[in-house]
Each structure stands twice: as C-alpha cells, then as structure tokens.
Amino acid sequence: KQEVTQIPAALSVPEGENLVLNCSFTDSAIYNLQWFRQDPGKGLTSLLLIQSSQREQTSGRLNASLDKSSGRSTLYIAASQPGDSATYLCAGTGNQLIWGAGTKLIIKP
C-alpha cells in the first residue's frame, strides 16, 4: 500500500526559529513531491514542487529536499514567523496524488 507519512503531526515553536518538517513515502514510483500550505477555511497553496530528477527546491525562506532512495522529503523553514502558522501537507505524485496527513505548525510570537 502506498503511503505518505508526515512527522510531526503538530509543532509549536517560538518565532524566529528554524524548523524542519518531514515527509516519508513508501512508493518508489512517486516521481515528484509537492509541499502545500493549508490555512483554515482556505484552499491549498502550493509551496514547492520537486521533480524526480531534482534534489531540492528553494523559495524564499523555504527549502525542500527530496531523497528518493530513502523515501524522504524535508521542508525547511528559516527564521519562522507567526504568519507561517498553517497546516503543511506533502503529496507524492505517482499515478495519483498520495497525501500525507499534514503537520500543523504554530509559530508563537
């Protein structure tokens, strides 16, 4: 069974800290991996898309890495801000999207 697991399920850190969110997947057929942000009551916001041939992508304070051999992806958030508080989802794309359950992140001012 194809699975995507996100650890931790919830995380609360003080403002300004750097943090890492983890995503692991069991299906080696996943050919790219995406990170999304979900704010309450709103749709998804795509953050980073890592193609199978890539190892990482960066956008501003965000950096996502992909290691297919170990079945892992990480999302690194630098200098966290209260506005980063949201649920972060990773999804692997094979024939279909396989979603992780998300990590609920709270940044305390």
Next chain:
Amino acid sequence: GAVVSQHPSWVICKSGTSVKIECRSLDFQATTMFWYRQFPKQSLMLMATSNEGSKATYEQGVEKDKFLINHASLTLSTLTVTSAHPEDSSFYICSARGGRELETQYFGPGTRLLVL
C-alpha cells in the same frame, strides 16, 4: 480518518466528448467541496468551490459552462468537463471539508484526464 475518493482515477476520451468525475466523502458529510486542476509541472490551481445544495463559485478564468459542478448531496460532488479538448488534459483533484474538524480539507487522490 476522513477519506475522500475520486472516480475514475484515469480517463482517456476523444475530443468533443464530455467526461464526468465523481468526488465522494466516504465517512463524513462534506458541506463544502473544492475542485482543483494541475497541469504538468505546475502548481495546483483552485477551479471552484461548491456548497451542498447551491451553485458553485468559480475562480476567475474558469468557464462555468465548460466545467459543470454539481454538489447534490453531502457526500458527492461531480465535475463534468463538457466538450473536452486536448488542452483540458490535466490532473483534477477534489477536496472536501466537513467532519469533526470543520476547517480541514481532505483531499482525493485525483483523476488524470487525457483528451485525444
């Protein structure tokens, strides 16, 4: 946990035909369902939001007469791509909001549409 299914997972059709995609919330009542589209190597894009029993709200640039959305019950929403053309080939994903955590969206596995 909350599960959202989509059917079919794959569909290949000829240009000019209409295709219906179903989105179901399997173990909760979805008061709101969302439809997204993702082209290859691009981000997920919200197409429309539908509340049970009312007309869908479409995002700017999405043709409501081409992408018909019906949210007839609290567990089922359908997206019909009418008179499909090759440029409609995409990955269509639905999500549903409801259940115990009212603000959380649960995503379906997606439907890959290829129009020949």
